[in-house]
Amino acid sequence: MTNEFDLIARYFSRPAPAAYLGVGDDCALMPPAPGMELAASTDLLIEGRHFFSNAEPRALGHKALAVNLSDLAAMGARPVACLLGLSLPELRPDWLEAFADGYYALADAAGCPLVGGDTTRSPSCIVISVTVLGHVPVGQALRRDAAREGDDIWVSGTLGAADIALRLLAGELPPDPQLLAATRAALERPEPPLELGAALAGVAHAALDISDGLLQDLGHILKASACGAQLDYASLPVAEALAGLPQALQRQAVLGGGDVYQLCFTAAAARRDEILALARRCGSRVSRIGCITAGPGALQVLDEGGRPIAPLPAGFDHFN
Amino acid sequence: MTNEFDLIARYFSRPAPAAYLGVGDDCALMPPAPGMELAASTDLLIEGRHFFSNAEPRALGHKALAVNLSDLAAMGARPVACLLGLSLPELRPDWLEAFADGYYALADAAGCPLVGGDTTRSPSCIVISVTVLGHVPVGQALRRDAAREGDDIWVSGTLGAADIALRLLAGELPPDPQLLAATRAALERPEPPLELGAALAGVAHAALDISDGLLQDLGHILKASACGAQLDYASLPVAEALAGLPQALQRQAVLGGGDVYQLCFTAAAARRDEILALARRCGSRVSRIGCITAGPGALQVLDEGGRPIAPLPAGFDHFN
Numbered sequence: 001m002t003n004e005f006d007l008i009a010r011y012f013s014r015p016a017p018a019a020y021l022g023v024g025d026d027c028a029l030m031p032p033a034p035g036m037e038l039a040a041s042t043d044l045l046i047e048g049r050h051f052f053s054n055a056e057p058r059a060l061g062h063k064a065l066a067v068n069l070s071d072l073a074a075m076g077a078r079p080v081a082c083l084l085g086l087s088l089p090e091l092r093p094d095w096l097e098a099f100a101d102g103y104y105a106l107a108d109a110a111g112c113p114l115v116g117g118d119t120t121r122s123p124s125c126i127v128i129s130v131t132v133l134g135h136v137p138v139g140q141a142l143r144r145d146a147a148r149e150g151d152d153i154w155v156s157g158t159l160g161a162a163d164i165a166l167r168l169l170a171g172e173l174p175p176d177p178q179l180l181a182a183t184r185a186a187l188e189r190p191e192p193p194l195e196l197g198a199a200l201a202g203v204a205h206a207a208l209d210i211s212d213g214l215l216q217d218l219g220h221i222l223k224a225s226a227c228g229a230q231l232d233y234a235s236l237p238v239a240e241a242l243a244g245l246p247q248a249l250q251r252q253a254v255l256g257g258g259d260v261y262q263l264c265f266t267a268a269a270a271r272r273d274e275i276l277a278l279a280r281r282c283g284s285r286v287s288r289i290g291c292i293t294a295g296p297g298a299l300q301v302l303d304e305g306g307r308p309i310a311p312l313p314a315g316f317d318h319f320n
Numbered sequence: 321m322t323n324e325f326d327l328i329a330r331y332f333s334r335p336a337p338a339a340y341l342g343v344g345d346d347c348a349l350m351p352p353a354p355g356m357e358l359a360a361s362t363d364l365l366i367e368g369r370h371f372f373s374n375a376e377p378r379a380l381g382h383k384a385l386a387v388n389l390s391d392l393a394a395m396g397a398r399p400v401a402c403l404l405g406l407s408l409p410e411l412r413p414d415w416l417e418a419f420a421d422g423y424y425a426l427a428d429a430a431g432c433p434l435v436g437g438d439t440t441r442s443p444s445c446i447v448i449s450v451t452v453l454g455h456v457p458v459g460q461a462l463r464r465d466a467a468r469e470g471d472d473i474w475v476s477g478t479l480g481a482a483d484i485a486l487r488l489l490a491g492e493l494p495p496d497p498q499l500l501a502a503t504r505a506a507l508e509r510p511e512p513p514l515e516l517g518a519a520l521a522g523v524a525h526a527a528l529d530i531s532d533g534l535l536q537d538l539g540h541i542l543k544a545s546a547c548g549a550q551l552d553y554a555s556l557p558v559a560e561a562l563a564g565l566p567q568a569l570q571r572q573a574v575l576g577g578g579d580v581y582q583l584c585f586t587a588a589a590a591r592r593d594e595i596l597a598l599a600r601r602c603g604s605r606v607s608r609i610g611c612i613t614a615g616p617g618a619l620q621v622l623d624e625g626g627r628p629i630a631p632l633p634a635g636f637d638h639f640n
Contacts, residue, residue: 024544025464026394026528027359032458034354039347041436042451044405048443074346085364085449116361123368129405129449131362138352144345208346224344
């Protein structure tokens with residue numbers, strides 16, 4: 001019995017590549033990939049929790065996929081396919097079309113075809129579930145437990161803009177249309193560095209995406225790898241839009257702000273030139289921000305004068 | 321920053337098999353499988369829509385995975401791994417523990433380790449998202465578009481019990497504790513025929529699971545394969561518990577009732593003995609219920625006297 005919610009599915013049934021079996025059967029099918037490990041990640045995005053109810057649907061479609069692609073990049077994996085679960089309290093064709101457009105535009109750009117999904121009515125809020133699948137050559141994945149003492153610590157992109165946009169939209173900062181205009185894309189249309197991530201497989205050691213904030217996420221590497229870290233604040237790639245803001249707010253946004261969807265990774269010092277060259281090839285900015293130390297769990301951030309910043313932004317002192 | 325919802329994740333971080341990288345990194349990793357196509361399916365289950373708010377959490381954990389494993393069985397794929405997204409309005413450790421127990425018990429039995437996931441707070445209802453991954457030998461998947469004129473039509477298991485249980489629980493039928501006791505397990509603890517599904521790969525033609533009801537689901541095969549079907553009602557495996565019910569209710573439950581999570585499949589008549597033998601080996605009951613005909617979209621169900629049942633249960637006449 002075709003019902004209105006089967007109709008939703010029509011927005012998400014563009015054909016998959018010829019080698020795949022896409023939307024419409026019990027499962028999607030993808031061809032074998034000899035020598036490749038399969039990487040998989042899933043995320044739930046809930047209205048009112050992960051995005052505002054009035055979020056622009058095209059940007060939301062983009063971001064729902066982007067945050068998952070970011071997990072593939074952080075593993076050094078290239079995208080293979082994605083699956084989308086979507087539950088909506090009401091049918092709004094204009095909303096659906098814009099969401100699907102944003103989603104497909106990124107899926108096409110990333111080479112990550114939508115091959116399966118599920119659409120249902122939700123009794124209350126919008127629920128988006130995305131699962132991404134990717135390939136990484138056997139043994140080359142960028143795992144959190146692979147950092148080594150003496151490794152350089154790098155980040156891609158810039159830091160802080162998404163956090164400022166979030167604070168502006170949440171009313172935590174006084175309205176500032178110019179600042180919002182300069183930071184909003186970082187929050188709403190993140191562009192995970194997929195080429196860079198794949199190029200780092202087999203070159204870098206540990207990596208993850210900065211979805212929860214630099215210090216918190218770097219803390220995951222330190223814990224999994226049983227080592228410490230020292231960062232130089234002056235070397236951090238602060239987003240330009242933050243230039244005029246008070247120092248404490250800048251530091252909070254740069255060190256603690258999440259939703260970045262760029263990579264933090266570690267690599268042997270001997271590979272510096274190689275990493276700079278491959279980042280250039282991939283069109284990604286990378287910055288060397290510190291080094292991995294022996295002390296398990298110890299995390300220091302030195303200010304411009306070489307003195308440890310203390311206390312670190314709220315909530316991060318427990319890594320010390 | 322560890323928060324209460326990170327603690328939820330601890331209920332779902334049992335170790336994955338040694339060849340896998342499980343929960344705890346940006347992605348899960350699984351080893352290559354030469355000669356195998358990758359099958360993937362995802363489902364969203366929303367409180368108040370797919371399950372009652374007072375659903376027993378152990379049974380819910382079981383069912384959330386079972387309905388997805390059923391999609392793998394219907395493709396002829398063997399389970400490889402699963403990912404779980406869980407969003408809850410409140411933290412109830414007893415609920416979580418029972419849900420996780422039910423989920424893991426089936427995951428273990430099915431050889432489908434949980435390798436990744438996402439847990440978050442939901443502003444309102446419980447949301448469960450499950451993605452399953454499986455392998456099927458290249459070219460042997462059981463696709464909906466593979467039925468051929470003259471094929472036998474088979475179903476596994478029995479039909480109708482889940483629908484009766486659902487009607488009892490929803491108050492559509494007068495309370496009948498004995499009938500509920502006899503039908504409830506079919507609704508709440510479905511056991512998808514994984515061994516049978518995998519054994520049918522390369523033997524059967526088309527297959528799907530009967531999640532939406534026999535006629536509706538068979539209709540998907542007929543549409544995808546551009547053919548018709550004739551069923552003999554007398555050959556349908558009606559669940560024993562339905563024996564005393566009025567004929568019209570029985571027919572509605574058997575032909576239209578969903579939530580069955582058994583297979584409907586087609587195969588060449590020459591393979592009857594082989595199919596009966598492999599079903600016996602797999603411990604599955606299979607029944608031959610009709611045949612595929614030429615007429616695209618035509619779907620007839622003959623009664624015990626060989627006359628077409630008309631009208632078919634509400635909502636199914638549009639296949640004719």
